[in-house]
Amino acid sequence: MALKGNLRDFTITQLLNLVNLACKTGTLVIEGPGDVAQISFREGKLAYAQLGQRDNSLAGILRKNKKISARQYAILAERATKMSDKELGILLVNAGYLSQADIIESLQQNFVYIIRQLFTWVEGFFRFDADMLPPSDKIPVRLDLENLIIEGSRQLREWELLQQEIPSLDMALKFTDRPGTNIKDVNLSVEEWRVVSYVSPKNTMRQVAQVTKLNDLEIRRVVYALLQAGLVEIVRPGGAPASVSARAFRTEDKEQQKSFVNRIIDRILSI
Amino acid sequence: MQTVKIVVTGPFSAGKTEFIRSVSEIDVVSTERKITAEAEKIKNSTTVAMDFGRISIDDELVLYLFGTPGQRRFDFMWEILSEGMLGFIVMVDSARPETFREARSILETFRAYAPTPYVVAANKQDMDDAWDLEDMRVALRLDPNVKFLPCVAQDKESVKKVLLELLYTILAEMEAGD
Incomplete structure (x- = not known):
């Protein structure tokens, strides 16, 4: 039967939890904001992860994790194009360049990095395909999901808090009129500065998020920090004015109570 | 005349009214109203106060089935309806995972009202999009001891089975408490 739905209603963490507890084998396909992720599992363990069309080759992953040099990567990219990841892995181990543990560790780090990115996806569709297994030419890993679930749960709690704090992104921001506050004196991150540059009652937070390429969680995180620092306040877009917004039985006799239940059972059986 | 009541609860559009209608010997006294909110126009009407069905057991005993309003903004009715209930049934739409969180929340709310069996x-296990029971149990975070039953609310036999399972649970609880 179908295991599909929307991330808005069923989070990545809940999906991982489901896969973990049900010991599922198959691939979770998630169509997120502008990207598609494919996460494969075997008996409830993470086996493989791919995000969009990003380089997921073994050579690329090893280079990213600095297990091979740029020169080695260039050589592999040139000479080992027809080799599967499994063949390349065996070659590297047999040639003594890397240990099997190095390769597995790099792959695990890469897959965990992909899952972490998914934790910021709060919109999108998912489906679980039990017949879809990791590509046969790729090296599968076997990684417990518990730590990832805990990490994702922490982020979920943050998300729930932020949603309570900032329920709607269709509101706008304005700088507070507090005397003596100079935003130039505040140490802001690059992300925060980008948002600050768009703070205006004319711009909804959703619009600011779109232009700064932040997802719903990230924009809320930044706005929450600015709110906490007392630098901005939430206003209606365009400065519009706010709108007004027993006991089950009468008897205490246990035997009689049981008799009532038994009579109800008999009656329902006869309907 | 002794009356006892069972409460049928669950998220909006889970099938509570249909469930009661399938076994009630009277036309369900319903407080359905047209839905005005665009986001909730999955169906044309919704229960705003309660549904009320009846099964006469014998000359001195009547079972009442109360369906709660599904929309959260009518949840002030929940506690009133739950008072003195024999047990309760939580209906979940198997094909709408977006309601699972709400179902969990409703379940926890009712559990807090009274420690009665449930x-x-x-519901809607006959639909193509219906989730597997095992997946739903995990998603709803149901204890393995909680009876989780497949159901099709329009099917009288299916509804009877759910009611009977609740009654067996109630009986078991009563016997365990002796």
Whole structure:
């Protein structure tokens, strides 16, 4: 039967939890904001992860994790194009360049990095395909999901808090009129500065998020920090004015109570 | 005349009214109203106060079935309806995972009202999009001891089975408490 739905209603963490507890084998396909992720599992363990069309080759992953040099990567990219990841892995181990543990560790780090990115996806569709297994030419890993679930749960709690704090992104921001506050004196991150540059009652937070390429969680995180620092306040877009917004039985006799239940059972059986 | 009541609860559009209608010997006294909110126009009307069905057991005993309003903004009715209930049934739409969180929340709310026995019914199991019971149990975070039953609310036999399972649970609880 179908295991599909929307991330808005069923989070990545809940999906991982489901896969973990049900010991599922198959691939979770998630169509997120502008990207598609494919996460494969075997008996409830993470086996493989791919995000969009990003380089997921073994050579690329090893280079990213600095297990091979740029020169080695260039050589592999040139000479080992027809080799599967499994063949390349065996070659590297047999040639003594890397240990099997190095390769597995790099792959695990890469897959965990992909899952972490998914934790910021709060919109999108998912489906679980039990017949879809990791590509046969790729090296599968076997990684417990518990730590990832805990990490994702922490982020979920943050998300729930932020949603309570900032329920709607269709509101706008304005700088507070507090005397003596100079935003130039505040140490802001690059992300925060980008948002600050768009703070205006004319711009909804959703619009600011779109232009700064932040997802719903990230924009809320930044706005929450600015709110906490007392630098901005939430206003209606365009400065519009706010709108007004027993006991089950009468008897205490246990035997009689049981008799009532038994009579109800008999009656329902006869309907 | 002794009357006892069972409460049927669950998220909006889970099938509570249909469930009661399938076994009630009277036309369900319903407080359905047209839905005005665009986001909730999955169906044309919704229960705003309660549904009320009846099964006469014998000359001195009547079972009443009360369906709660599904929309959260009418949840002030929940506590009133739950008072003195024999047990309760939580209906969950198996094909709408977006309501699972709400179902969990409703279940926890009712559990807090009274420590009465309950069962959970996975309604609309006849639909193509219906989730597997095992997946739903995990998603709803149901204890393995909680009876979680497949259901099709329009099917009288299916509804009877859910009611019977609740009654067996009630009986078991009563016997365990002796």
